[in-house]
Amino acid sequence: MVTLIDLEIAHLVRVMGASMAGDLAGPILPGAYWRLRLYQLLDSQHLTNEQLRSLDLLLLQLDELEAQATNNAAHRTAISAS
DSSP: OOOHHHHHHHHHHHHHHHHHHOBTTBOSSOHHHHHHHHHHHHTSSSOOHHHHHHHHHHHHHHHHHHHHHHHHHHHHHHHHHO
């Protein structure tokens, strides 16, 4: 049975990466927004082990996406300064 939490996790899997990739101006929505959404789901009661694993993987992915966004911003700044 697919629950509302499963649907929410599937949605985050689809859109979080694209949003964090953003465009030349940076992420469309900041990492803090996605982190809040993930923590709200983690605060839900009665999560299954699979849901917990999925949320944990999304948090790890978010860490990587935030690091990439920071590196990209530093690179853009360095290019602008040249």
